[in-house]
Amino acid sequence: MPNNRSNETCAAQNQRGITGLETAIIMVSFVIVASVFATTVLMTGVFSADQSDETIGGGLKKAASPTKLARGIIGIDSDGDRDLDRIQILIEGEKNASLLDLTQPIDDELVIDSFEYDGTRGKDGSIVRVNDSVYAVAYAGDNDRGQIVTIDIASNGQIANAVIDSYEFDSNQGKEVQLEHVAGDVYALAYAGNNDEGWVATVQISSAGTITKSIFDSLQFDSVKGKNPYLFKLTTGVWSIAYTDDNDAGWVISFALSNTGEIGASLIDSYRFDSVQGKDIDVLNTLGDIYAFAYSGDNDAGVIRTITIATDGTITKSVIDSWEFDAVQGKDPDIMAVSQEIYVMAYTADSGGQDVGHLTTVNISANGSITNSFVDSLEYQSERSKDPTLKMVTSGVFAVGYGGPDDDGFVSTFLVSTDGAISSAAIDTTEFDSVRGKKPVLMNDGNVFIVVYEGDNNVGTITTLQILATGEIGGDGKNDSNSEHSFTVGYIDRGTYIPDLVWRSNMVGGNNGDGFVDAGESADITIYLTALDSELVRNADFKLEIQSATHSVMTISRSTPAKIKIVNQLTH
Numbered sequence: 231m232p233n234n235r236s237n238e239t240c241a242a243q244n245q246r247g248i249t250g251l252e253t254a255i256i257m258v259s260f261v262i263v264a265s266v267f268a269t270t271v272l273m274t275g276v277f278s279a280d281q282s283d284e285t286i287g288g289g290l291k292k293a294a295s296p297t298k299l300a301r302g303i304i305g306i307d308s309d310g311d312r313d314l315d316r317i318q319i320l321i322e323g324e325k326n327a328s329l330l331d332l333t334q335p336i337d338d339e340l341v342i343d344s345f346e347y348d349g350t351r352g353k354d355g356s357i358v359r360v361n362d363s364v365y366a367v368a369y370a371g372d373n374d375r376g377q378i379v380t381i382d383i384a385s386n387g388q389i390a391n392a393v394i395d396s397y398e399f400d401s402n403q404g405k406e407v408q409l410e411h412v413a414g415d416v417y418a419l420a421y422a423g424n425n426d427e428g429w430v431a432t433v434q435i436s437s438a439g440t441i442t443k444s445i446f447d448s449l450q451f452d453s454v455k456g457k458n459p460y461l462f463k464l465t466t467g468v469w470s471i472a473y474t475d476d477n478d479a480g481w482v483i484s485f486a487l488s489n490t491g492e493i494g495a496s497l498i499d500s501y502r503f504d505s506v507q508g509k510d511i512d513v514l515n516t517l518g519d520i521y522a523f524a525y526s527g528d529n530d531a532g533v534i535r536t537i538t539i540a541t542d543g544t545i546t547k548s549v550i551d552s553w554e555f556d557a558v559q560g561k562d563p564d565i566m567a568v569s570q571e572i573y574v575m576a577y578t579a580d581s582g583g584q585d586v587g588h589l590t591t592v593n594i595s596a597n598g599s600i601t602n603s604f605v606d607s608l609e610y611q612s613e614r615s616k617d618p619t620l621k622m623v624t625s626g627v628f629a630v631g632y633g634g635p636d637d638d639g640f641v642s643t644f645l646v647s648t649d650g651a652i653s654s655a656a657i658d659t660t661e662f663d664s665v666r667g668k669k670p671v672l673m674n675d676g677n678v679f680i681v682v683y684e685g686d687n688n689v690g691t692i693t694t695l696q697i698l699a700t701g702e703i704g705g706d707g708k709n710d711s712n713s714e715h716s717f718t719v720g721y722i723d724r725g726t727y728i729p730d731l732v733w734r735s736n737m738v739g740g741n742n743g744d745g746f747v748d749a750g751e752s753a754d755i756t757i758y759l760t761a762l763d764s765e766l767v768r769n770a771d772f773k774l775e776i777q778s779a780t781h782s783v784m785t786i787s788r789s790t791p792a793k794i795k796i797v798n799q800l801t802h
Contacts, residue, residue: 300752303774303788305766305798308626308700312794313765316700317757317774319786320738323747330747330778332735332755335715341662342387342678342694347379348372352690355682356409357673358417361437364394365673367682368409368419369690376404376421379690380439387678387694394439399431400424408461413489416446420461420471428456428473432491446491451483460511465541468498472511472523480508480525484543498543503535504528510562514573520550520598524563524575532560532577536598550598555590564620566628569648571595572605576618576630579609587615587632591650605650610642621672621679627657627701631670631681639667639683639693643701654736657701662693700758702732708761709733719757720775729775732758768794 300322305314321330346352353370360366363382371377376399382390402424410418415434423429431448435441451459455476463469469487474480480503486494504527511525519538527533532555538546559580568574571593579588589608593601611634618632626645634640639662645653662670668684677696685691697703709715709730720729736754737747747753757774759766766772767790774786788800 299786303786303800305790305794305800306756307794307796307798308624311765313767314790314794314798315759315765317759317800319755319757319774320752321747321755322752323749330753331716332747332753333715333717335709335717335730335733342696343389344691344693345381345389345391346685346689346691347381347393348377348690351688353684353688354406354669355671355684355690356407357671357680357682357692358409358411359673359675360411360435360439364437364439365680366409366417366435366439366441367690367692368399368404368407368421369682370403370405370407371398371690374403374405376400376407376419376423378409378419378433378435378441380435380441381692382439383675383680383692383694385675385678387696389692389694395441397433397441397443399433399445400429406458408459410461410463412487412491413466416489416491418461418469418487420459420473422455422457422459423450426455426457428452428459428471430459430461430469430471430485430487430493432487432493434491447493449485449493449495451485451497452481458510460513462513462515464539464543468541468543470513470539470543472503472508472513474507474509474511475502478507478509480504480511480523480527482513482523482537482539482545484539484545486543499545501537501545501547503537503549504533512564514565514567516567516573516594516598517596520596522565522573522594522598522600524560524565524577526559526561526563527554530559530561532556532563532579534563534565534592534594534600536594536600538598551600553592553600553602555592555604556588559585561585562617564618566620566622568646568650572648572650574620574628574646574650574652576610576620576632578616578618581609581612585614585616587611587618587630589628589630589644589646589652591646591652593650606652608644608652608654610644610656611640615640617669619670619672621674623674623697623701624699627699629672629674629679629697629701631662631672631683633668633670634661637666637668639663639670639681641670641672641679641681641695641697641703643697643703645701655734657734658703660695660703662695663691698758698760700760702758702760704732716778718777719755720777721759721762722773722775723771726762728761731761734758766790768792 300320304318306316350372355369357367366380368378379396380394405422407421420430428451432446457474459471459473470484472482483500484498506528509526514522523535535552536550561578563577565575578585587610589610591605613635616633621629629643631641642656642659665686670683673680681693718730738752738754770790776784
C-alpha cells in the first residue's frame with residue numbers, strides 16, 4: 231500500500247453553506263480527476279470533513295436532516311501484525327433523520343471444492359489430518375458398517391476426485407465413531423459396535439494415506455452399551471472415553487493406550503458421573519487434572535460438571551461442581567476455551583418447541599468451580615439449529631457449523647472477546663449446502679476449513695471453504711454483484727479503487743428491528759480490508775466512499791498513524 235500522503239482532499243471538505251449547484255460542480259471535478267471510478271457519483275447532500283460533522287446527506291430514503299458519523303474513524307489491527315485489516319465507523323440517526331438501509335450484503339464466493347467420499351452412506355463422520363495434504367475420515371457407511379477412507383485435500387482447498395484408500399474396520403457396526411491420532415502411523419477409534427457395545431480399536435495409516443487392512447488392537451470398554459463415545463488423551467500412554475450407557479447414564483473410563491497402538495487388557499478406572507442421563511457428551515481439559523463435561527442431562531436439560539482425572543488414569547469419584555445451564559434443553563453442546571477461565575459453548579436450545587441455536591460463554595475457575603450464570607449469550611439461529619460444532623478461526627473469532635432449516639448446512643462466525651462478551655450478531659453466515667448438511671464437523675487448516683457432513687440422501691460429503699481471520703466467509707473480501715444491499719463502502723488510494731468492500735453492521739443504540747438507522751438509533755459498521763492486495767500500513771492516506779441506496783455519497787479522507795496499535799484513531 232502506498233505510504234505517500236495524497237494531495238487529493240474531499241470535494242466537500244471545509245465547505246459550509248454552499249449551494250447544491252456548487253456541490254455538483256465540485257463532485258464532477260472530483261470524478262474527472264479520479265479516472266479510476268467506473269461510474270459517475272451523484273451528490274445530493276452537503277458533506278463536511280470534520281469528524282463531528284461528516285454526514286450522509288438528504289435523500290437516503292426521504293429528505294430530512296442528515297444521518298451523521300457519531301465519532302472519529304477507528305482502524306483495527308485484529309491480528310497484531312501492525313497493519314490495519316478493518317475500519318470501524320459509528321453512524322447515528324438524528325431527529326427527523328434520513329433512514330439508512332443496513333440490509334446485510336453477502337459474499338457467496340465461498341465453497342472452494344466439494345466431494346462425495348461415500349456415495350451410498352456417510353454418517354457420523356470424524357476427520358483427522360494424516361499428512362500435509364492427506365486426511366482420514368471414519369464414519370458409519372452402508373448398513374452402519376464402520377469405514378475409514380483417506381482423501382487428498384490440497385492447502386488451497388482443492389479435493390482430489392477419488393479416495394486414496396479405504397478400509398471396513400467393523401463389518402457389523404461402527405456408529406458414532408470418533409477418530410484420533412495417537413502417534414506416528416497409529417490412530418484410535420472409539421465407536422458403538424454391534425448392538426451398540428462400546429469399543430476402542432487402533433489402526434495404522436501411513437503418511438501417504440495407505441491403511442493397513444486389519445485392526446492392530448481392540449478393547450470392549452462396555453459389553454452392553456457404549457453410545458456416543460468421546461475419546462480424549464490424558465497423557466502419553468493413558469486415554470479416556472466419556473459415553474452413554476444402556477440406561478442413558480453418563481460414564482467416563484480410562485485405559486492404557488501406547489504410542490505403538492497396544493491397548494490395555496482392562497480399564498484403569500471408571501466413574502458414573504450422572505446416574506440419570508448423560509447424553510451428547512463433550513469434554514474439555516480446563517486446567518491440570520480438571521475436566522469439564524458438557525452434556526444433555528435429565529429431560530435433556532443442559533449440564534456442565536467438572537471432574538478430576540489424574541494423568542495415571544485415576545478418576546476422583548465425585549463431582550467438583552455442577553451447573554444446569556439450560557433447564558429446558560441443552561442438546562449437543564460443544565465447548566472450547568476462549569481465555570483463562572472463560573469458555574464458549576454452542577448448543578441446541580428449545581424455543582416454543584423449536585430447536586434453536588445458542589452461543590454462550592461461561593466462567594470455570596482454575597479449581598473447577600463454575601459460575602452459575604452465563605457471561606454472555608446469543609441466540610444465533612432462531613429457526614432451526616441442530617448438532618452444532620465449534621472451531622476457533624483465530625483468537626477472538628469462532629465458527630459454528632450446524633444443520634439449519636430443512637437440514638441445510640450452515641456456518642456462522644462470531645466475535646468472542648477474552649472477557650466472554652459475544653458479538654450481538656454473526657460476523658458472517660453462509661449456507662455451505664443448500665440441499666442437506668446434517669451433523670457437520672469442522673476442521674481448519676489455515677484459512678481453509680473442511681466440513682465433513684451427511685449430504686443429500688445421507689451420502690458422505692466433504693466441502694472446503696475459506697474463513698478469513700476477520701471471520702468473513704468467502705474468498706475475495708468484496709460483496710457480490712447479486713447481493714441485495716444498498717449501503718456500499720468503497721476504498722480509494724493512489725493505486726487502488728474497490729467499489730464495494732465487505733462490511734457488517736451491529737446496532738448499538740435503540741433498535742426497532744426494521745433494518746434502518748432511525749432517529750435515536752446507532753449502528754457500528756465494521757469495514758473489512760481483506761480485498762486489498764496488502765493491508766493498510768502506517769503513514770498511508772486513503773479515502774472511504776460511502777454510498778446509499780439513492781446514490782448519496784460521503785467521502786471520508788483519513789491517514790493511518792506512524793505507529794499502528796491494535797486500536798487506532800485515524801486522523802485527517
